[in-house]
Amino acid sequence: MNNSSIRSILEKEKLNGNNFLDWYRNLRIVLRAEQKFYHLEEALPEAPAANATAAVRNAYTRRCNEQQEVACLMLASMIPELQKNLENLAAFDMLRELKVMFEQQAEQELFDTVKSFHACKQEEGQSVSSYVMKMKGYLDQMDRLGYPMPQILGVSLILTSLSKDYDQFVQNYNMHSMGKTIAELHNMLKLAEKGMPKKAPVVLAINKGRIQKKNKGKPLAPGKGQGKGKAQLAQLAYAPKPKIPPPAKKEHPAKDTVCHHCGVVGHWRRNCAAYLEGLKKNKASGASTSEKLNGNNFLDWYRNLRIVLRAEQKFYHLEEALPEAPAANATAAVRNAYTRRCNEQQEVACLMLASMIPELQKNLENLAAFDMLRELKVMFEQQAEQELFDTVKSFHACKQEEGQSVSSYVMKMKGYLDQMDRLGYPMPQILGVSLILTSLSKDYDQFVQNYNMHSMGKTIAELHNMLKLAEKGMPKKAPVVLAINKGRIQKKNKGKPLAPGKGQGKGKAQLAQLAYAPKPKIPPPAKKEHPAKDTVCHHCGVVGHWRRNCAAYLEGLKKNKASGASTSVLQMCSYFPYDA
Incomplete structure (x- = not known):
């Protein structure tokens, strides 16, 4: 067979149940090289009629042979346990069966990747x-699973999870709107890491001074402090705090910054004289500028402008x-058309x-209107990038807090997703x-375990409704810890008589005999009503029990244990039973 060197990529790593996506990608590469990929996309047609021409019959025979060759190639690149279930299928039917078999594996892998990526932070002392x-490995994994993240979102998430030592780097990066790739950002971070001063043990030195400060002014014990280089310390009984020089002042940090208000280089908007003067005038006149373009709302203003001009059919200006x-x-x-267009352009500019x-x-x-918009985009481009960075940072750090309702949490997360969509960087629904x-x-x-197990694939609105129902069904937590603490604190008084006059009030006759508050009896939680009644067994496919309770599965384990056979691969394949 031709292209043996390309086919070797299938032989290196066979399909074993955990690598379906990599195996399928290698299979596509091999079949495209041999111009046989269409066998995976189209089923074998019906056999030609008896009175068909010789050319039609020969074409059908050739296609059957190629389909059989592709099926054998697929079988040869699998472990024996999968070959037994699929050896009688054609290539098209075999791939369809494999996709059904391993669809949930891809979704679970995506969920685990997103979870690890979302929780990843630079630890103290970890190299950048x-x-x-x-x-980057997590981003590549999501790309491999078919859900690539936009470059600018990936860079923003990497920046938000850096340690506090890189706060100045992140601020400079956003200020200058660098827009680098991940590889370029990596090189910049390595250079920044090299230029960082090593941290001196300042806290230890201060602690030493504080601990020994109580001996200040006391004479040293005989023989102490007389060693080489300790003449000065012989007069003191404590180690003085080291003098730490103040950090060097920054040399005009805004010298290369463009003001978002007047467009002049050399100062920020908060220090702009024209901006501050305008604020005073607006405050004195009581005029509201919340809906007008004021330097902080360019994206909202531009969206409203588009709505108005589309309604008037003048957006093309x-x-x-x-x-x-x-x-x-x-x-x-022609002259009249030009004059009319000039008038409309002037009207849009005035608006x-x-x-x-x-x-x-x-x-x-x-x-003119076109040039004015181009100038505004240049002026406020950095504002949009900073807003995107802040949104991604807040979204990445958002967690459901203890006691927070699930509705407020989901609406907050959905607000961040909508904001990224508004900024032109929508996130895929499944991510x-x-x-x-x-x-x-x-x-x-x-709930999360059941959601991933059944591969529900809901929208955010549908997920929101499901979470609200789950929240209603959750039992309220009783203050168990407080009750136990109360009992433990007062248990030392058990058996002691009460002080005169205590415990004789209304309703306290029973407590008069005890000197401690007994622990309240907390009823056990209600048992769940057959929690596996809607679950599909991953071994036999029957609804109503889990695999760990499946009689057929337990019987098979006993047989395998008795025979000493390895069941690791068989257990994996039993997740996806196939009826031949």
Whole structure:
């Protein structure tokens, strides 16, 4: 057979139940190289009629032979336990059966990857290289599973999970809108790590000074402090605190920054004289600028502008610049069309200016609508990137707190997802659902397990309703710890007589005989009503019990144990029973 060197990638790692995605990708590569991939996408057609031509019969025979060859190639790259179940199937039917068999494996792998990625943080003392490579591995794994994350989202998530030592680096990165790839960010972080000063043991030195400060002014014991280099310390009985020099002042940190208000380089908007003066005027006049473009709401303002112009059928003025004026000998219709377009463009420009604060109007009043929008995008591009970074950071850090209702938690997470969508970086539905599930409290572990087991694939709204129903069915937690603590604290007084006059009040006749408050009797939790009644057994496929309680599975374990045979692969294949 041809292309033996390419086929070797299938022989190196056979399909064993845990590597279906890698095996399927290698199979596609081999069959595309041999121009036989269509056998996986199309089933074998019906046999030609008896009176068909020789060419039709030969084409059908050739296709049957190729399909048989592909099926044998697939079987040869599997472990024997899978071969037994699939050896009588054609290539198309075999692949369809394998996809059904391992579909849940891919979904569970995606959930575990998202959970690990979401929980990954740079630990204290961990090198930045190992941290970035670990995060990149999770991103590559999601890409391999068919759910790639946009480059800018991946970079933002890596930046948000860095340790506090890199806060200045993250601030500079966002300020200058670098927009690097993960590989470029990795190199920048390694350089930043090399330039960081090593931490001195400041806390230990201070603690030493505090501990020995009680001996200040006392004479040293005879013979102490007289060694080489200790002449000065001989006069003191404590180690003085080391003098730590103050950090060097930054040299004009805003010297390369563009002001978001006036567009001048050299200062931030919070220090802009024109901006501060405008705030004073607006405050004095009582005018509201919340809906006008003011430097902080460019994305919302631009969205409202698009809505208005689409309603008036003038949105094209933002996408196309004004053409050149027609020639002198142009027809009247051409000149009239140009004049009408100039008037509309001027009208759009005036509408845009009227919806801005005065400081922006001064800089943009002489521009046409198309040029004005282009200038605004350059001016506020960094604002959008910073907003995306802040949203990703908050989303990544969001967890369901103890006692927080599941509705408020899901709505908060959905708000972050909607915000990323509004900024132009939507997250796939299944990734959003997985991130919401991974950040639930431990009370919902059973819910998450059932959700992944049944591969529900719900939308966020449907998941929200399911979580609300699960929350209603949860028993309320009794204050067990408080009751036990009360009993333990007062147990030392058990058997002692009460002080005179105590415990004689109304309703305290029984307590008068005891000097401690007994622990309240807490009823045991109600037993669940057949928790496996809707569960499908992963061994025999019958509904109503788990695999660990399956009679057929337990009987097979006994037989295998008696014969000494290895059951690790057989147990894996038993998850997906197949009726030949």
